[in-house]
Amino acid sequence: MSRTKIKKHSSSVWMILPLYFFTLVFVAGPLIYMVALSFAQPGSGSAVEWNLTLENYKKILDPVYLQTFRESFQLALTSTVIICILGYPFGYFMAKMSESWKKKAMLLLMLPFWINSLIRLYGWIIILQNRGILNHVLKTLGIIDKPLKLLYSYPAIVVGMVYVLLPFMILSVYSSAEKLDWSLVEAARDLGAGKIKAFWTVSFKLTLPGLLSGVILTFIPSMGLFFIADILGGNKIVLVGSLIQEQMTRGSNWPFAAALAVVLMILTSLMIGLYRKITNVKELEGIG
Amino acid sequence: MKKNSKFSSLYMGIIFFLMYLPVAVVIIFSFNESKLPVRFTGFSLKWYQELLGDSAMIEALGNSLILGVASCLVSAVIGTLGAVGLSRIHWKTKGAMEYISILPLMIPEIILGMVLMAFFYLLNIPFGMLTLLLGHTVFCVPYILMEVKARLAGMDPSLEEAARDLGAGSFRAFRDITLPLIMPAVVSGSLLAFAMSMDDVVISIFVNGPRISTLPVKVYTQLKTGVTPEINALCTLMLAFTIGVLAVYYLAGRLLKGKNRLFSIKKK
Numbered sequence: 178m179s180r181t182k183i184k185k186h187s188s189s190v191w192m193i194l195p196l197y198f199f200t201l202v203f204v205a206g207p208l209i210y211m212v213a214l215s216f217a218q219p220g221s222g223s224a225v226e227w228n229l230t231l232e233n234y235k236k237i238l239d240p241v242y243l244q245t246f247r248e249s250f251q252l253a254l255t256s257t258v259i260i261c262i263l264g265y266p267f268g269y270f271m272a273k274m275s276e277s278w279k280k281k282a283m284l285l286l287m288l289p290f291w292i293n294s295l296i297r298l299y300g301w302i303i304i305l306q307n308r309g310i311l312n313h314v315l316k317t318l319g320i321i322d323k324p325l326k327l328l329y330s331y332p333a334i335v336v337g338m339v340y341v342l343l344p345f346m347i348l349s350v351y352s353s354a355e356k357l358d359w360s361l362v363e364a365a366r367d368l369g370a371g372k373i374k375a376f377w378t379v380s381f382k383l384t385l386p387g388l389l390s391g392v393i394l395t396f397i398p399s400m401g402l403f404f405i406a407d408i409l410g411g412n413k414i415v416l417v418g419s420l421i422q423e424q425m426t427r428g429s430n431w432p433f434a435a436a437l438a439v440v441l442m443i444l445t446s447l448m449i450g451l452y453r454k455i456t457n458v459k460e461l462e463g464i465g
Numbered sequence: 466m467k468k469n470s471k472f473s474s475l476y477m478g479i480i481f482f483l484m485y486l487p488v489a490v491v492i493i494f495s496f497n498e499s500k501l502p503v504r505f506t507g508f509s510l511k512w513y514q515e516l517l518g519d520s521a522m523i524e525a526l527g528n529s530l531i532l533g534v535a536s537c538l539v540s541a542v543i544g545t546l547g548a549v550g551l552s553r554i555h556w557k558t559k560g561a562m563e564y565i566s567i568l569p570l571m572i573p574e575i576i577l578g579m580v581l582m583a584f585f586y587l588l589n590i591p592f593g594m595l596t597l598l599l600g601h602t603v604f605c606v607p608y609i610l611m612e613v614k615a616r617l618a619g620m621d622p623s624l625e626e627a628a629r630d631l632g633a634g635s636f637r638a639f640r641d642i643t644l645p646l647i648m649p650a651v652v653s654g655s656l657l658a659f660a661m662s663m664d665d666v667v668i669s670i671f672v673n674g675p676r677i678s679t680l681p682v683k684v685y686t687q688l689k690t691g692v693t694p695e696i697n698a699l700c701t702l703m704l705a706f707t708i709g710v711l712a713v714y715y716l717a718g719r720l721l722k723g724k725n726r727l728f729s730i731k732k733k
Contacts, residue, residue: 189553189635196547196606200566203603207584208568211576214583267480270473285481291707292488293664295684296700300487302688303494308501310490340487343480401573404666408688418575425579425671435583438576445573 214435225431233436242420246440249416252331252406253399256338260346260395263339265388268350269380272357286344294341298408301340305333305409329411337405342398346391353387354380386456393452397445417441492704495697512698519695522683529680532594533662536601541655543602544609549643552617567611569604577604578671585672592674600672601665605658612654616647649718656714660707 215233218226236242271282289297304310305327312324327333357380365375403418412419417437424434498507516522547566551559569577581603585596624646628638644651666681673682680703687696 189550191550191635192546192639193550193554195543196550196566196610197562199543199602199606200562203581203584203599204568205565207580210584210587211580263480266473267477270477273473282477285484288711289484289488291660291711292704293681293684293700293707295666295681295688296491296703297487299684299688299692299696299700300489300491302692303490304487313504340484343484397573401575401667403575404685408685418573421575421579422670425582431583434579438579442572442576445571449571 211435211438214432215439217432219430219432233433236433237436237440245415245417245420248414249400252334253396256335256399257392257396259339260343264343264346264391265350268347269354271351272354286347290344298337298405301337301409302328329413331414334406334410334414337409338399341405342395345394349391349394350384350387353384357383389452389456393448400441491697491700494694495701497694500694512694516695516698525678525680525683528677529663532597532601532679533659536598536605536662537655537659540602540605540609540658541651544606544654545613545651548610548613548617549639567607570607574667578668582671592672593677596672597669600668601662605662608657609654612650613647616650620646652717656710
């Protein structure tokens with residue numbers, strides 16, 4: 178028996194080889210190269226000189242670049258807080274719906290995922306621009322006399338971020354509220370807790386993993402979604418993402434870009450690690 | 466207790482309205498006569514005509530479709546075989562390998578795009594369709610891998626063992642038993658991968674090179690410079706296409722599920 182088992186396993190090796198090869202060469206390889214690159218020196222053009230140095234990391238500490246990290250962080254934080262405030266109740270209410278409504282709401286929620294995010298952002302450009310719909314409506318209602326400058330501003334970027342990332346928060350809160358045992362809430366009410374107290378001590382605590390995983394699913398991408406800041410913010414705010422892109426293309430300082438990427442990656446992993454520590458969960462709620 | 470108030474329905478309604486408002490606006494203005502998306506001046510299909518006459522745009526669309534199909538096929542093979550293989554072997558590196566292969570979904574896209582660009586340059590692979598294909602395959606494989614893995618977890622391993630006991634080789638057992646059973650997961654994973662490939666901007670921007678452009682990259686550069694309602698028309702068509710793919714997916718899922726149900730009835 179054990180011999181056939183061994184034979185069975187060894188004869189399955191051919192199946193795994195493409196994955197092993199591809200993953201090692203095109204996923205692990207580039208990431209290792211990125212770390213190596215971050216210690217190199219920029220040469221002329223896209224060339225790199227292999228004199229190991231910490232210069233690139235020191236450069237990040239330059240006030241200009243620290244400012245970029247701070248601004249990215251601030252923007253990500255602002256967007257994430259708004260996403261939490263908007264998305265948590267939505268996911269929570271959705272879990273309380275009847276089965277048939279749940280299905281409909283899920284479909285409505287998933288459909289935008291399948292529409293190119295650029296298309297959806299373009300819709301916001303039409304709405305927010307100077308002679309756009311929102312200004313037109315506000316003017317007709319007599320709320321403003323002169324069109325507001327809505328597009329290419331900080332709030333416009335936040336709108337874009339919130340818009341693109343909100344479904345992730347809703348889905349992860351929903352999937353954790355779905356599993357909530359509502360009789361626990363009832364028990365709390367029966368024992369004399371008010372509506373708010375019952376929610377706070379029971380429902381909120383039990384859906385916290387969903388909320389936290391939503392925070393990670395929205396916070397991490399919002400540090401890197403440079404095209405939102407580009408399209409809706411008109412390059413007014415430089416995010417870490419835009420900085421990396423600029424260094425890779427116009428700036429031609431690849432080692433510096435690599436160092437920025439390494440730092441961003443460390444920040445990302447720290448957040449995921451923190452999440453796992455807090456919730457004791459291995460996989461993020463709401464994906465997979 | 467498990468009841469929704471009027472407030473919550475209203476709240477969800479407002480959020481859904483805001484979610485679909487930009488999409489609706491894009492579609493409506495694609496039929497607008499005037500060039501400026503400010504007021505609706507009259508129904509017209511002229512932007513669709515102009516779009517069809519725009520050869521650069523059509524070429525980008527062709528590139529995106531070829532790329533989407535190719536990367537989806539390549540990653541379907543790698544991902545499906547890999548998931549089945551991972552369920553069969555017990556190497557020490559298995560856990561690590563699984564983790565690394567799913568990594569592209571967990572790191573910010575910008576990092577993935579940047580490292581791939583640097584890496585392709587290092588390997589001296591000329592930027593173009595090949596680098597795009599490799600780049601897209603990197604983030605497509607995990608979708609298929611995860612879908613198939615989930616499906617395999619719910620599968621009865623004795624079916625394949627029976628085939629092996631009856632003398633089928635590993636390839637034969639895979640082709641005749643395992644593959645038909647995991648097919649729904651392969652299809653749904655591939656469709657997801659295709660959609661992601663058609664949607665990708667960030668990674669494509671880094672690895673496409675100067676000569677080749679995919680549709681999302683083209684749309685992105687247009688949005689940054691001058692926008693014409695041609696973009697609206699394009700967006701509407703892409704949306705129609707997406708809904709078409711979803712419909713096919715839904716129907717295929719139903720058909721395949723039906724087939725499986727038949728299979729399980731026969732088994733009984």
